[in-house]
Amino acid sequence: MAAEIKFCLPIGKWWFLSPYAEFPIKMEVDGGMYEFPTVEHYYQSVKFYADDARFHKVMCQKSPDEARLLTKMPDYRNNRRADFEENKYALMEKGMRAKFAQNSAAAEMLKKTGDAVLIKSCAVCYKCGFGEGSGENRLGKMLMKIREELSAM
Numbered sequence: 001m002a003a004e005i006k007f008c009l010p011i012g013k014w015w016f017l018s019p020y021a022e023f024p025i026k027m028e029v030d031g032g033m034y035e036f037p038t039v040e041h042y043y044q045s046v047k048f049y050a051d052d053a054r055f056h057k058v059m060c061q062k063s064p065d066e067a068r069l070l071t072k073m074p075d076y077r078n079n080r081r082a083d084f085e086e087n088k089y090a091l092m093e094k095g096m097r098a099k100f101a102q103n104s105a106a107a108e109m110l111k112k113t114g115d116a117v118l119i120k121s122c123a124v125c126y127k128c129g130f131g132e133g134s135g136e137n138r139l140g141k142m143l144m145k146i147r148e149e150l151s152a153m
């Protein structure tokens, strides 16, 4: 049986799997190129259009969790990117793929997880408590897919 790796926050041995891990990514958004400090910053920013000041505010937050929390504020609830909800998993995957394509150290660490089953799960965060860890493991599946692509290269 393949080993299981449980990851979530950017701490401990599997820190690099987290979307919060500090691997900057350059991404095209609405025709412009932007650099995001983490995948989470990208994911949270694209809730807004690039010509919206809130896109930039979110992108510039010090930590990924601050970026996430800012998007929950009342001023951040309206006039979001219209198709964000339907595309959110695709956007997360795009960010994750960019992280490993643009940061070779991260790609090497991911490849070294071999055939271990990657599971997003921790005891503390709201997502693991209410879905991701106990549910569909979308992030883990994304990472395993990206690992397969990297290993085939």
Ligand SMILES: [Zn+2]
Pocket (backbone or CB within 6 Å): 007, 008, 009, 120, 121, 122, 123, 124, 125, 126, 127, 128, 129
């Ligand atoms: Zn968690």
